[in-house]
Amino acid sequence: MSLQQEEAAAGQITADAARVYEAFFVPALFGQFAPWLVEAAGIRGGGRVLDVATGTGVVARAALKRGASVTAVDLNDGMLSVARELAPQVHFEQAPAETLPFEDQAFDAVTCQFALMFFADRVQALREMARVCHPGGHVAVSVFAPWEDSPGYCDLIPMLADIMGPEAAEALKAPFCLGGAGALESLLAAAGLDTATLSPKTGQIRHASLDGWLETEIGGWTLAGAATPRIMADLKAAAAERLGKYCNADGTVSFEAPAIFAVATV
Known part of the structure; x- marks a missing residue:
């Protein structure tokens, strides 16, 4: 596996890719889930919130809108550089996630949106989230359903395998790896959060066009450095036949994004 593919599997992206992520992925997908997760975590005005693996800070910003005092962490420099520009009120x-630099019970709620799958030690990360959460507070995490059950990706990933190779396809599968039956439950139980309530949540992915979907998916995520202009041209050429069913009459693209929310009271 190349360095770029290793970084992809670990969720690492450059600052340039982070800007594409914020400009296109957030409105296309992640932005709608952020207020839902904040609501699920019971975040209210005056509360102290920690957002773990904040990315470009979409959940942190949603918590700010609820009047919370927000701290956020991420391991990725590229993401943090964009997050700090967008929300200077947040302490980044x-x-x-496995060694959070905060005292016990420092926060009233802890959130983690679509990032648990990228942690080196997922159970330890969940334990840390629980450790820094005040008794009676909530730890709220979200993960995607399996890629095979996710419209759009169930067709995009095989296309990517054919054109970019199996390693690239595996990297794009990474965000979906905790959606299978029992996967998230077992992690929560191992971390002492076995009383968590799990519930399905379905969003909508929207892109301006097939080309826009591919440019966002590749350029705004972990494979940005691996997709040459020739590869992008080949992907776009194949998209009409293999992904065209997700196109609307006006040329826009939309499909459902099934996810799972888990909320535990500490």
Whole structure:
């Protein structure tokens, strides 16, 4: 596996890719889930919130809108550089989820949106989230359903395998790896959060066009450095036949994004 593919599997992206992520992925997908997760975590005005693996800070910003005092961490410099520009009111730190640099019970709620799958030690990360959460507070995490059950991706990933190779396809599968039956439950139980309530949540992915979908998916995520202009041209050429069913009459693209929310009271 190349360095770029290793970074992709670990969720690492450049600052340029982070800007594409914020400009296109957030409105296309992640932005709608952020207020839902904040609501699920019971975040209210005056509360102290920690957002773990904040990315470009979409959940942190949603918590700010609820009047919370927000701290956020991420391991990725590229993401944090964009997050700090967009929300200077948030206290951002570079830190791994497995060793959060905060005292016990420092926060009233802890959130983690679509990032648990990228942690080196997922159980330890969940334990850390529980450790820094005040008794009676909530730890709220979200993961995607399996890629095979996710419209759009169930067709995009095989196309990517054919054109970019199996390693690239595996990298794009990474965000979906905790959606299978029992996967998230077992992690929560191992972390002492076995009383968590799990519930399905379905969003909508929207892109301006097939080309826009591919440019966002590749350029705004972990494969940005691996997709040459020739590869992008080949992907776009294949998209009409293999992904055309997701196109609307006006040329826009939309499909459902099934996810799972887990909320535990500490």
